[in-house]
Amino acid sequence: MTVSAELKSDLLAARDLRQLDLNSFINTEHNTVIMMALNIPGPDKLPAGGEALMAWGRRCVEVKTGAHCVVTNRDAAGLYMLFVCDLAPQRCKELAVKIEEQTPAARLLDVDIYTNDGDQLGRANLGFKARRCLLCERPAVECMRTGNHEPDAIVQSAQQRLSTFIN
Structure with missing residues (x-):
């Protein structure tokens, strides 16, 4: 499985948008901005079950943090949502990690936390371990960088x- 130059370009453009x-929600009256997105390996960024997982994630974010969804969108990289929240960013990150680890499928959600100044609060900021690979116990970023696994195996794990x- 190879990713075309066109898809790479589309993914970069989606990230910029x-x-x-x-940015339109940074420096507002809210303490925290939450971006939740599907993190699906492979070219199909909205496979079967993806919308239902996002709906589940939305309910979790809203119930656990009291956040309000302000953007729901789909682009070349898949589905994403933005939320604003009055909880402290550190508390939101703690809750985000719990959501991401709640079920095996939730591992396919990225729940990113941003301060009112626009700084992203990562797992390491709060002493959490890096996200694990979908196929082994190594940090995901390490396996991505070194190509430890066949891309098709990673896609199958996500599916x-x-x-x-x-349903």
Whole structure:
């Protein structure tokens, strides 16, 4: 499985547009901005079960943080949502990590936390371990960088995780 130059270009453009959406909620009256997105390996960024997983994630974010969804969108990189929240960013990150680790499928959600100044609060900021690879216990970023696994195996793992969200 290879990613075409066109898809790479589309993904970069989508990331830039997401950043513009995010920036419009920075430096507002809210303490925290939350961006939740599907993090799906492979070219199909909205496979079966993806929308249901995002709906589940939205409910979790809203219930656990009291956040209000202000943007729901789909682009070349998949689905994403922006929320504003009055909780402290550190508390939101703690809750985000719990959401991401709640079920095997939730591992396919990225719940990113931004301060009112626009700084992203990562797992390391609060002493949490890096996200694990979908196929092994190593940090995901390490496996991505070194190409430890066949891309098709990673896609299959994601599809298997999403199967619990397919009616």
